[in-house]
Amino acid sequence: MKNTLLDLYRKDSTKKVLASLISILAGLVVGAIVVVLVGLSKPNIGASGIWDGVRLIFAGILSTGRAATGELSWGFNARALGNMLFRATPLILTGLSVAVANKTGLFNIGAPGQYLMGTMATLVVALSIPYGTMPVFFVWLLAFLAGCAAGALWGAIPGALKAFLNINEVLACIMTNWLAANVVTWVFEESNMKNIVEGTKAGYIYKTTYGLTQVDGAWTYVEGNGVATAKMGLDKIFPGSQVNGGILIAIVIAIGVAILMSKTTLGYELKACGANRHAARYAGIRDKRNIVLSMAIAGGLSGAGAALYWLSGNTEFFWSTYQSLPAAGFNGIPVALLAVNNPIGVVFSALFMAMLNIVGQQLTGFTAYNEYITDVIIAVIVYLSAFSLLIRTKLSGKSKAGKTNANAELVKTEEKPTAEAETEKGGEDA
Amino acid sequence: MTFLIQQTLLYAVPLMIVALAGVFAERSGIINLALEGIMIFGAFVGVWFVQMMQEVDVFIIASRTGDWMTLQLLALAAMVVAAILGAVFSLLLSFASINLKADQTIGGTALNLLAPALVLFLVRMIANQNTLRMTTGDAASWFMIKKSTLGIDRNTDLGFLGETFLNKVYLATYLCVIIFIVLSIVLYKTRFGLRLRACGENPQAADSLGINVYHMRYAGTTISGALAGLGGFVYSLTTANCTANGDVAGFGFLALAVMIFGNWKPLNIAMASLLFGVFKCIAAAYTTLDINGDGVYMLAEIGISSNLYRMLPYLVTLVVLAFTSKKSRAPKAEGIPYDKGSR
Missing domain, CATH: 1.10.3470 (ABC transporter involved in vitamin B12 uptake, BtuC)
Structure with missing residues (x-):
């Protein structure tokens, strides 16, 4: 079981997906940081306003609006x-x-x-x-x-x-x-x-x-x-x-x-x-x-x-x-x-992206923030995807030491496990 | 005619300075697709600075007493601030494309997405609407140089040249022309300029002669950012009444076209931007354009749809590019991240 997970991780396409997910997460975090910074500089938003903004950025699609108590309510929002x-x-x-x-x-x-x-x-x-x-x-x-x-x-x-x-x-x-x-x-x-x-x-x-x-x-x-x-x-x-x-x-x-x-x-x-x-x-x-x-x-x-x-x-x-x-x-x-x-x-x-769009509407509707923050998030994601190749190499866990030997080693270590995996797979089939 | 020349200059000068921004980046080897975004950011920063300074007593008194020197100083300060923050904003592109060797087109696109989003977000937070305006008055009453500001009677005739270049003009226009000339000389007649251009043509060779390619590319992109930020503010000051709404009507991209049309050479770029300035001016003001001064608004009377006039700048760009693109010669190493180890 552990090995199949590892194989999955070593696949190139998995790394592409992971690199995209990292970009998304970083984009959301930057969006949240902007929300916090702006919230701190504007006294009328307050701690609860900031908390609402951050929660909406990460899970706005599940928000169903504000309850009578003034708290944000959550659940399956079909609309x-x-x-x-x-x-x-x-x-x-x-x-x-x-x-x-x-x-x-x-x-x-x-x-x-x-x-x-x-x-x-x-x-x-x-x-x-x-x-x-x-x-x-x-x-x-x-x-x-x-x-x-x-x-x-x-x-x-x-x-x-x-x-x-x-x-x-x-x-x-x-x-x-x-x-x-x-x-x-x-x-x-x-x-x-x-x-x-x-x-x-x-x-x-x-x-x-x-x-x-x-x-x-x-x-x-x-x-x-x-x-x-x-x-x-x-x-x-x-x-x-x-x-x-x-x-x-x-x-x-x-x-x-x-x-x-x-x-x-x-x-x-x-x-x-x-x-x-x-x-x-x-x-x-x-x-x-x-x-x-x-x-x-x-x-x-x-x-x-x-x-x-x-x-x-x-x-x-x-x-x-x-x-x-x-x-x-x-x-x-x-x-x-x-x-x-x-x-x-x-x-x-x-x-x-469409989800972010809805989140933007929720932010405009329920908090002092506005929908443009989601555009900031998208821009950050694009910026990070410009060097997704770098993220992918980092995911491979190899240091870019620049030594000529390191390159050769990289190829060796890269190939070895896949060969092993293949023989293992073959064994399972048999 | 006076009106036509003045309006053309208002459009041509920001275009020229931003096209030069593109030249500095590309000549050092970095494609700066983010010109539009940096312009938007620079425009916002400059307008915000002016808006904040309008609450300071010195400038309130100056505007009441007509102390135009102080007001011009404020415009100058706003230009400097816009340029500095434009340069800072462009560091995002330099870092991604020089240090991380990322795709420059995508990096530039990211900045083009980021700038309007960030600006609109902040404008909405500051002003509670989608446009940031001056607190009191408008660009013309605060920053425009008129006969009365110079202490000349309103009815004196200054002659054609005087009327065109001294009445109803902005200091920023002339400053930009001076900056354009100075930087063009820097690019072609100084050691720094030669090294910068070398890094855009053959960075390996430049490196072998002891030039730090990374530093030169940072310098090129940073100058580019400063110029684009400056151009953005000048655009909003002179043609958009000192407002910022996260949009410069595609001027940054038009500047890129001007740069390619001008074959990455300053003099050609100056000519090209004047040409585009004329068409932009016609598109914006053809109904009130009286070319030879006989009181007949010829362009309005022909009866061509305004839509066609608005399309002209883009149509002309495409046609002109179609004729010149075979001859155009981009810096050889632009868009290719410099890797010391590659051969």
Whole structure:
């Protein structure tokens, strides 16, 4: 038993997971330290306020609010957990987007722009197909595919610029992000999809549950005639939350990407280009095509994330977005980094990020602190993941003495136990 | 025309100084993707400093009596504070990328995430809203140099040059231009500059001649941080009315583009930032832009959507990069952690 645990610990993938967990823990601790420091400098927060803040950072997802006595109450919070799943849906896909590009050696900081273009295409398609012309499911599917396509197009642009004109993809992505923000604003400014039914919703686009319907010869939007992702029974498990089947679709896509990257020729070629573009070309792989393709897939995934988020039918899009980029796009970067670009790992790290998001809301709602502390935590985690390789070497327990002999020894000791383990395993089988 | 030149300078100068920040880091071999984050941090620190100093009696009296020298001194102090803390903030990047040999792109991204988060968190704690403003008055009334501050009658005509460069200007703009020139000379005409550039091109060779690559890279990144912090505050002082809200509208990234477009050379960068300044200025003020002074707002009358004008700076960047990127020559060793033992 002890030996199998040790074997598990010696596995490289275990160390990757451990390094990520250490980053997460360190991030949470830094967040807690900031909370304590700020609490100490502000006399109106007090010791109990600080204690509440720290507890919420570590376990906010289990908080059910404040009891009548003023104490924080804890337990299974179905609403918070369901909302966490809902928020995780786009994060899984933008995380996959960044991860796929990373595997090809590209840093996709363009996820926010791709996400915005996906948002636009999805909403435009969902809201412009008149009610009754085709089954609701087809409208949903068309809108979803439109979102993917728009994202893919927006991802392919920096990809092509990188492949054919050698423009740094980070810069190209940033420029296309802001271009997308302006294009989206422009399109919706000219459109008739601005919500005018509900007076308080000025500046927002209709939810997808509104459908274009002919009433007395004039086209208007009527609630209930539109589309929304099926709940797939999840609303029974998490009553009162925004969760829907989108999370299941996202997980299926993540599994699909995992298969694509590790079991297909295309995935192999993409990874080969990431490892060494020139060597890949020497081996007969068309590197330029693969770079464009990788960015297009990445963009399509971001677009799919946007489509699933807005097709939920329970959120409105604020259309005048030219001054800001969606956080769901940027947060794909920490999600992918935390998962070390592993598609299945992305699902878990996205869930974690979504949990932090909920924790932020709890902090704003129940304490004197605000939700931005969770962004600080995410930033610290990303910072630590920049040297996750270092953490992994430290986990191996080898000192970096720099002696030439130490290296050779390292290889020896590294190999010896695995060989032993294998013979042992063989023995068990026999 | 006067208005166009003044507005262009307001946008071009922070861009120029931050692009130079990028040059100092990259020429020493460190990719500083964190320019945007450091700008955000510098802007916040400077504005917070001004806001706190506005409660000090000396400055309250100075603003009432119109003692502009004292007020300019306050702006200067805020610039220094923003630069110092920008440098301190950039140490996070230097430490990760020089000592720990971490991925510089990820390190920079982390700082870009950290700065707005930290700034918004603190602003919310300090001001209970999402924007930190000056306690009283605004940037123009406190720090802008006008004819009246110089003791000249409001109606005197100073001629074209006088009106453009002496009326309604900020001291910070000129200081930044001077700093830009001085540091460009340092980079090219001093022993320190030569050594710094050597570390970005061939650190092994530099090391073999007894230059401490790690120290030089720390120096490059720290200067870079100071300049970016300064640029952030100058941006918020001159174009955002001395407010901080955890955002500098992508200026840090635009500065990176300017740096690449300018081929990592100061003079080209100055030209490039002027070009981008013009487009930024058009995007921000095309409705009130009277280019040749005949009272006709030409750009507004053409009837092109404001969205297109806002897209112009980014579109132009992409087009210009498309034409110049084949020729662009980045410092050879940038982004590669220096390892003494490697060959």
